Amino acid sequence: MKVILLENLRRIGSIGEVIDVKRGFARNYLISNKKALYASKENIAEVEKIKTELGKKDADKKKEAKKISEQINNKEFAIKKLSTENKELYGSVKPTEISKLIQENEKLDIKPSMIQPLTEIKSLGKFKVKIILHSEIESEITINVITSETIQ
Structure with a gap:
């Protein structure tokens, strides 16, 4: 078509x-x-x-998009999740959660569809996440997953 x-x-x-x-x-x-x-x-x-x-x-x-990129590029955001003793998460960190995190911290409206984690976030640690703001502009942020508590 x-x-x-x-x-x-x-x-x-x-x-x-x-x-x-x-x-x-x-x-x-x-x-x-x-x-x-x-x-x-x-x-x-x-x-x-x-x-x-x-x-x-x-x-x-x-x-x-360039303005937003300058505001968030290379920033680090921390998110608390429940984890097991061997540092694995119950579930994973989804783009919708990352979107809400940016909304709370930076007051920027970034749609979950713009967010592309380089790897699936299923454990504690730091992860790079790519945000595509425009067809020619993208930013990279770091998501630091920390434990809120461990469950046996």
């Missing part, structure tokens, strides 16, 4: 580009999140008209 992109997307394409994607991806993600339009002649003409406006919006998003 052919669609026209309304914003720059990592590994997919840039604004105004007509790309061919699978029907489900187009319908369920790109079009429903207003990241693309069906590639009809009318839509292609429409996107050509508003391309500069979309470019400005993307530049604003990029500026905002």
Whole structure:
């Protein structure tokens, strides 16, 4: 299915580009999140008209992402979790928990979908987590998992 992109997307394409994607991806993600339009002649003409406006919006998003990146890049956040005697966690630390932690500490709204742990966080210690703020801007933070108490 052919669609026209309304914003720059990592590994997919840039604004105004007509790309061919699978029907489900187009319908369920790109079009429903207003990241693309069906590639009809009318839509292609429409996107050509508003391309500069979309470019400005993307530049604003990029500026905002850069500001957030400067605020949180290379910072360390501590999270308390229940653990066993051999330093393993009950469960794991999920992106939603990391998102809430950043919201509480830095007052920044970072969606869980932007957060990508480099490895699954299932034990105590320090872990690197990548945060993708924009298609061209990413930050890296450290999550320090400490024990709240051990259970035998």
